[in-house]
Amino acid sequence: MIDVKGVSQAKRILLSLVPKAKAAIQELTLNTAIAMTAEAEANAARDTGELAASIHFTLTRGGMGFILLADAPHWAYVEFGTGGLVEIPAGYEALAAQYRGKGIKEVNLPARPFLIPAYVAHSEIYLQNVKRNLPRLLR
Secondary structure (H helix, E strand, O other), X not given: OOOOOOHHHHHXXXXXXXXXXXXXXXXXXXXXXXXXXXXXXHHOOOOOOHHHHOEEEEEEHHHOEEEEEEOOOOHHHHHHOOHHHOOOOOXXXXXXXXXXXXXXXXXXXXXXXXXHHHHHHHHHHHHHXXXXXXXXXXX
16 A cells, blocks of 8 residues: 555545535525526516516525526516517527417517526626635635
């Protein structure tokens, strides 16, 4: 058996960082989910208030991730628009395709995005915060 000096100590140090790093990432994730939800709610169309009230998040992977949701049945039509006024941002085609109409009637409503802009803005901030905090966590 080969015993490399310091490996056991390094292993103990690295393993002791895991709970600290995990807790910090969970906190950043929760704060990002709250901010993203608040921005999506603020940007949501306010015809009846149903859309904004339906926006929420669900934590996933033990608090290391989350899903931003809008439960109002018409959310996608507000987000992407309808008829000849549909606007689908690059990378969201598969999501939008799930809500494509059957062409029975044409209702032309302009896109009034609220979820995707909040997601894009806060995803970038989240990654910056993780990168900025990693060196502190590894001390």
